[in-house]
Amino acid sequence: MTTKTLDGVAVDVNDEGFFEHPEQWTEAMAPVLAKEQGIDTLTDRHWTVLRFMRKEYAEHGTGPTVRVLGKTSGVSVKELYELFPKGPAKLAARIAGIPKPRGCI
Amino acid sequence: MAHRIVILGGGTGGTLTANRLRRRYRASEASITVVDHDDRHVYQPGLLFVPFGLAHPEDIVRSRRRQLADGVEFVEAAVDHLDTDHDTVHLEGGASLPYDVLVVATGAVLATDETPGLTGDGWMEKVFTFYSLEGAAALEAALTRFERGRLVVNVVDMPIKCPVAPLEFCFLADWYFHERGVRDQVEIVYVTPLDGAFTKPTASRALAGLLAEKNVELVTEFNTGEVDGAGNRLVGYDGREVPFDLAVVVPAHGGAPWVGRSPGLGDSLDFVPADLHTLQAEAKPNVFAIGDATNLPASKAGSVTHFEGEVLVENVARFLAGEPLDATYDGHANCFIETGFHKALLIDFNYDTEPLPGHFPAQVGLPLLKESRLNHLGKLMFQWFYWHGLLPGRDIPGITPAMPAAGKAALASH
Numbered sequence: 001m002t003t004k005t006l007d008g009v010a011v012d013v014n015d016e017g018f019f020e021h022p023e024q025w026t027e028a029m030a031p032v033l034a035k036e037q038g039i040d041t042l043t044d045r046h047w048t049v050l051r052f053m054r055k056e057y058a059e060h061g062t063g064p065t066v067r068v069l070g071k072t073s074g075v076s077v078k079e080l081y082e083l084f085p086k087g088p089a090k091l092a093a094r095i096a097g098i099p100k101p102r103g104c105i
Numbered sequence: 106m107a108h109r110i111v112i113l114g115g116g117t118g119g120t121l122t123a124n125r126l127r128r129r130y131r132a133s134e135a136s137i138t139v140v141d142h143d144d145r146h147v148y149q150p151g152l153l154f155v156p157f158g159l160a161h162p163e164d165i166v167r168s169r170r171r172q173l174a175d176g177v178e179f180v181e182a183a184v185d186h187l188d189t190d191h192d193t194v195h196l197e198g199g200a201s202l203p204y205d206v207l208v209v210a211t212g213a214v215l216a217t218d219e220t221p222g223l224t225g226d227g228w229m230e231k232v233f234t235f236y237s238l239e240g241a242a243a244l245e246a247a248l249t250r251f252e253r254g255r256l257v258v259n260v261v262d263m264p265i266k267c268p269v270a271p272l273e274f275c276f277l278a279d280w281y282f283h284e285r286g287v288r289d290q291v292e293i294v295y296v297t298p299l300d301g302a303f304t305k306p307t308a309s310r311a312l313a314g315l316l317a318e319k320n321v322e323l324v325t326e327f328n329t330g331e332v333d334g335a336g337n338r339l340v341g342y343d344g345r346e347v348p349f350d351l352a353v354v355v356p357a358h359g360g361a362p363w364v365g366r367s368p369g370l371g372d373s374l375d376f377v378p379a380d381l382h383t384l385q386a387e388a389k390p391n392v393f394a395i396g397d398a399t400n401l402p403a404s405k406a407g408s409v410t411h412f413e414g415e416v417l418v419e420n421v422a423r424f425l426a427g428e429p430l431d432a433t434y435d436g437h438a439n440c441f442i443e444t445g446f447h448k449a450l451l452i453d454f455n456y457d458t459e460p461l462p463g464h465f466p467a468q469v470g471l472p473l474l475k476e477s478r479l480n481h482l483g484k485l486m487f488q489w490f491y492w493h494g495l496l497p498g499r500d501i502p503g504i505t506p507a508m509p510a511a512g513k514a515a516l517a518s519h
Binding site: 086 | 219262263326328330342343357373374402
């Protein structure tokens with residue numbers, strides 16, 4: 001585990017850069033996290049997905065998989081890949097400050 | 106009045122639950138009814154062997170009804186939906202079944218329609234699945250004709266039944282083409298949505314090593330967006346393409362469609378949310394779920410269902426007696442992984458402990474995470490045990506529902 005500073009606040013992240021403590025995340029940190037992943041601007045559509053991820057995490061203790069996102073977030077899998085290239089579930093989890101989705105067993 | 110216990114699904118979980126409950130209650134104490142839409146019980150672990158001619162479709166199917174103990178009623182009908190408010194199952198055709206306790210054991214279904222093109226051009230000609238009896242049988246004929254080219258094995262999305270089966274398919278394909286003397290003309294490629302060969306780190310490394318050893322190419326983090334049969338390629342959502350001459354696809358899975366028609370019962374994939382340790386459904390206290398039908402973070406596998414069975418039956422009884430439930434199911438799974446050439450690997454794990462090296466069930470036993478002939482024999486013997494031990498609801502001597510720690514080197518000091 002390491003500590004990094006985002007928006008002037010120290011947060012704990014794991015070796016892969018996922019938040020250890022989602023409660024340390026604030027919306028102001030998201031644009032910084034997005035830039036680190038090569039997303040320069042967060043649009044309303046990005047925010048739809050990020051807020052959905054936060055809500056899912058709060059309710060189920062894990063972020064949803066891409067397939068579940070596509071069925072339930074109101075954003076299709078195709079668009080999810082346009083918004084978060086190279087893996088929406090992981091990328092959106094990273095930017096939304098929640099742990100890596102458990103996904104599958 | 107006798108308790109009315111209704112079990113939806115006459116597969117592994119439904120059958121073993123019915124038979125265990127029948128031993129627990131006299132006929133005057135409880136009626137036990139099993140509902141399924143047909144009378145064909147498929148030994149699903151056998152599907153892996155059919156494409157290679159190592160099992161025949163007719164050998165792995167038996168009557169569902171005949172696996173049920175005397176005194177268990179079998180209703181051959183499809184479920185329309187469940188009304189948990191009125192504790193009633195509605196069957197297709199209009200009949201209904203009231204219950205005091207319901208067990209959901211309708212497993213997982215293949216969601217082939219969720220992948221564009223999968224059942225389009227080339228389906229059952231050069232694009233197959235071995236996750237159905239018809240698919241496995243058709244693939245056998247196609248493999249017989251296949252002498253050169255690129256064989257792509259693709260898992261569309263997790264969760265799937267028996268998450269090791271697609272890897273086993275690669276290992277057996279390697280062996281099969283070796284035996285036929287054409288292995289050097291066949292490329293084998295394993296394409297997975299995971300970031301490694303398997304879900305758990307230690308086993309993932311061991312299995313990735315085996316794939317490399319057997320010259321199977323590994324493509325990771327591939328989310329299949331389309332199967333283009335006419336163009337002989339898989340297209341990923343991220344734009345990557347994987348060309349094939351023969352594609353063996355494990356479709357995305359969902360729960361039984363009736364779950365989706367039952368208000369408040371299932372999740373977005375129609376699996377039934379249930380308590381990790383008691384198997385009681387979140388929907389209502391008198392509903393329980395077992396096996397592939399649940400949303401539990403455990404493998405969708407017969408061994409999991411078998412281990413769940415004991416806890417489930419205990420909890421049905423405790424619920425009916427008004428006692429607190431037994432919260433001891435630990436996610437225990439135990440899987441043989443066929444690696445070809447008369448060898449197999451064995452893995453044993455639960456919710457908290459990933460598959461580790463060592464021996465099962467104790468220091469003297471079958472080697473874990475290591476190829477051996479003994480494990481292969483274990484897998485073959487298991488088919489006999491399935492029909493004659495597991496389904497009748499008998500325990501395996503020395504094998505408990507809880508995962509054993511003895512024999513796992515890394516845990517022995519605890």
